[in-house]
Amino acid sequence: MTxxxxxxxxxxxxxxxxxxxxxxxxxxxxxxxxxxxxxRNCAACQRDGxxxxxxxxxxxYVSTLNSGWVDGAAVPVxxxxxxxxxxxxxxxGFTQPAFFAARDLLVDRVKEHGIGLLAIRRSHHFxxxxxxxxxxxxxxxxxxxxxxxxxxxxxxxxxxxxxxTNPIAFAAPRKDEPPFVFDLATSAIANxxxxxxxxxxxxxxxxxxxDKDGKPTRDPKEILNGGxxxxxxxxxxxxxxxxxxxxxxxxxxxxxxxxxxWSEFKGAQTPKTGQLFIVIDPERGGNGVFRExxxxxxxxxxxxxxxxxxxxxxxxxRQRSAREGIALSAADHAMLLSKLA
Amino acid sequence: MTxxxxxxxxxxxxxxxxxxxxxxxxxxxxxxxxxxxxxRNCAACQRDGxxxxxxxxxxxYVSTLNSGWVDGAAVPVxxxxxxxxxxxxxxxGFTQPAFFAARDLLVDRVKEHGIGLLAIRRSHHFxxxxxxxxxxxxxxxxxxxxxxxxxxxxxxxxxxxxxxTNPIAFAAPRKDEPPFVFDLATSAIANxxxxxxxxxxxxxxxxxxxDKDGKPTRDPKEILNGGxxxxxxxxxxxxxxxxxxxxxxxxxxxxxxxxxxWSEFKGAQTPKTGQLFIVIDPERGGNGVFRExxxxxxxxxxxxxxxxxxxxxxxxxRQRSAREGIALSAADHAMLLSKLA
Numbered sequence: 001m002t003x004x005x006x007x008x009x010x011x012x013x014x015x016x017x018x019x020x021x022x023x024x025x026x027x028x029x030x031x032x033x034x035x036x037x038x039x040r041n042c043a044a045c046q047r048d049g050x051x052x053x054x055x056x057x058x059x060x061y062v063s064t065l066n067s068g069w070v071d072g073a074a075v076p077v078x079x080x081x082x083x084x085x086x087x088x089x090x091x092x093g094f095t096q097p098a099f100f101a102a103r104d105l106l107v108d109r110v111k112e113h114g115i116g117l118l119a120i121r122r123s124h125h126f127x128x129x130x131x132x133x134x135x136x137x138x139x140x141x142x143x144x145x146x147x148x149x150x151x152x153x154x155x156x157x158x159x160x161x162x163x164x165t166n167p168i169a170f171a172a173p174r175k176d177e178p179p180f181v182f183d184l185a186t187s188a189i190a191n192x193x194x195x196x197x198x199x200x201x202x203x204x205x206x207x208x209x210x211d212k213d214g215k216p217t218r219d220p221k222e223i224l225n226g227g228x229x230x231x232x233x234x235x236x237x238x239x240x241x242x243x244x245x246x247x248x249x250x251x252x253x254x255x256x257x258x259x260x261x262w263s264e265f266k267g268a269q270t271p272k273t274g275q276l277f278i279v280i281d282p283e284r285g286g287n288g289v290f291r292e293x294x295x296x297x298x299x300x301x302x303x304x305x306x307x308x309x310x311x312x313x314x315x316x317x318r319q320r321s322a323r324e325g326i327a328l329s330a331a332d333h334a335m336l337l338s339k340l341a
Numbered sequence: 342m343t344x345x346x347x348x349x350x351x352x353x354x355x356x357x358x359x360x361x362x363x364x365x366x367x368x369x370x371x372x373x374x375x376x377x378x379x380x381r382n383c384a385a386c387q388r389d390g391x392x393x394x395x396x397x398x399x400x401x402y403v404s405t406l407n408s409g410w411v412d413g414a415a416v417p418v419x420x421x422x423x424x425x426x427x428x429x430x431x432x433x434g435f436t437q438p439a440f441f442a443a444r445d446l447l448v449d450r451v452k453e454h455g456i457g458l459l460a461i462r463r464s465h466h467f468x469x470x471x472x473x474x475x476x477x478x479x480x481x482x483x484x485x486x487x488x489x490x491x492x493x494x495x496x497x498x499x500x501x502x503x504x505x506t507n508p509i510a511f512a513a514p515r516k517d518e519p520p521f522v523f524d525l526a527t528s529a530i531a532n533x534x535x536x537x538x539x540x541x542x543x544x545x546x547x548x549x550x551x552d553k554d555g556k557p558t559r560d561p562k563e564i565l566n567g568g569x570x571x572x573x574x575x576x577x578x579x580x581x582x583x584x585x586x587x588x589x590x591x592x593x594x595x596x597x598x599x600x601x602x603w604s605e606f607k608g609a610q611t612p613k614t615g616q617l618f619i620v621i622d623p624e625r626g627g628n629g630v631f632r633e634x635x636x637x638x639x640x641x642x643x644x645x646x647x648x649x650x651x652x653x654x655x656x657x658x659r660q661r662s663a664r665e666g667i668a669l670s671a672a673d674h675a676m677l678l679s680k681l682a
Contacts, residue, residue, distance in 0.1 A: 287593070
């Protein structure tokens with residue numbers, strides 16, 4: 001760990017950051033195995049430049065844990081149907097430990113049947129979605145994930161928020177290069193990015209959200225203060241947000257984004273909803289060139305003039321972090337240390 | 342069949358229209374079983390007000406069949422992997438007969454394993470996607486479908502078209518009401534709607550497409566004449582279009598939207614690509630209230646102020662057609678009869 005007072009930056013390695021985050025989680029009631037999973041997930045977001053899901057989320061994690069809203073020590077219960085459909089009750093814990101409790105079984109079933117489904121309920125997802133799907137593609141599988149969150153998006157043409165930011169993530173292996181991975185909120189902007197803009201006092205572009213009276217606004221504070229986000233892409237994006245409510249909540253047995261009641265838990269910030277994974281083994285299809293074909297269509301997209309593919313920036317940030325370490329502002333580093341107290 | 346000269350309208354029943362279309366398909370080389378499937382599909386689009394995929398497509402079907410580009414009498418070959426992953430080689434025929442060749446097997450596997458996948462390749466899809474998924478939901482299943490088409494959409498920020506209109510369709514059963522079904526092109530507008538606007542001499546809204554030099558235009562003729570469409574919702578919609586290329590073509594073993602060569606087949610209009618289905622049995626998840634939950638989130642969407650859900654207009658048109666018959670313009674009816682000659 002090196003500290004540079006001049007730039008007010010603290011540089012840490014991935015392992016150092018993971019270790020620090022793990023101790024913070026444990027300090028606030030997360031069990032050791034769950035803390036290891038959450039710390040790695042959060043450190044990966046910070047490492048890869050997903051700043052709205054990195055250490056920026058730690059105060060929210062801590063506040064939520066201290067409120068009693070989430071059980072950091074929850075032991076998820078896996079319900080193996082014997083087929084390609086696996087359910088997990090997260091038991092009011094975080095989604096990622098529930099996911100890892102069933103992940104190996106899911107991969108076995110995908111290899112056996114060609115496709116598999118993992119439905120997680122009573123779970124709290126408070127991070128990016130790409131860390132959940134990328135490792136499947138690193139193993140040669142294709143993965144889709146859907147998670148609903150907390151009410152902040154107005155249905156198209158509507159006046160009141162109903163959906164969460166409801167991201168959809170996708171990962172597919174490529175030939176001799178990292179997987180193609182995307183993680184897209186179906187809102188016009190991610191909630192975390194609105195929070196960061198509010199913190200930094202920046203205005204948002206047009207079309208991102210509305211104030212508490214349903215009127216368009218560019219002020220992130222007005223959006224956060226009783227306002228709401230819009231879906232991306234008009235009625236189509238709004239329809240995908242609705243589909244995510246159906247897949248991640250109705251199908252799993254989890255709560256809709258507007259349904260859970262955390263009013264008794266002051267400081268709670270994590271949505272208690274559901275998450276759905278669909279994982280496919282492309283080799284099962286007898287199409288031996290799948291990786292090559294994914295690489296090919298990605299290359300053609302760049303040839304057609306798209307300057308950057310989803311995930312490109314993340315991979316560059318990851319390489320830089322590996323080379324130079326992860327740079328935290330001194331203020332952020334101090335914030336992390338304060339959570340150990 | 343009743344004819345009203347004053348309004349220049351010919352009213353037909355669903356069965357009458359299906360029968361007429363079936364005879365047209367057979368007249369142009371489609372085998373009897375394939376013709377029955379295509380006729381029913383096309384008549385359903387017309388009945389439900391999906392006019393850009395109804396009888397409007399018949400000249401294109403006929404032109405393509407006569408060009409030799411598609412084999413109307415193709416006998417699809419089903420490759421049963423013994424698991425939940427089924428492949429079909431459409432043998433250069435239309436997608437719908439390939440789909441029906443494997444549909445019952447797919448449903449069996451979904452019931453057995455909880456989820457199933459159907460991958461169709463070497464197939465021509467020239468219709469709407471909702472008729473493919475809706476019947477699964479009528480049987481209580483959840484279905485997702487992806488189909489790529491022909492190059493006409495520019496990747497986000499790019500200069501040349503690469504993707505097709507690449508729709509995504511979804512269906513889920515509801516309680517005591519018809520299924521929730523959507524069918525959304527990932528282009529800003531459907532190709533058929535551009536063709537209809539061109540025919541009717543209407544300008545399009547802003548943001549739908551570009552001319553042959555990559556410049557934004559509202560003129561549908563300029564879009565069709567060497568121009569291209571934009572994806573819906575900026576970079577996110579473009580990313581979903583790319584995902585459809587990966588799922589419907591790379592995964593199935595079909596062609597990308599920009600890959601097939603029909604230059605030797607004058608009059609060919611049908612894209613020869615691939616189609617992917619993912620079908621889920623919600624009952625397998627042990628969540629006995631899935632239908633109720635889908636109805637609930639749909640009702641909440643309307644309560645939040647969205648005036649119309651995807652599929653609502655289709656259901657109203659379907660009811661009207663059942664009540665009043667299907668009204669064809671005299672010109673359209675004459676066009677159909679001319680295809681029997």
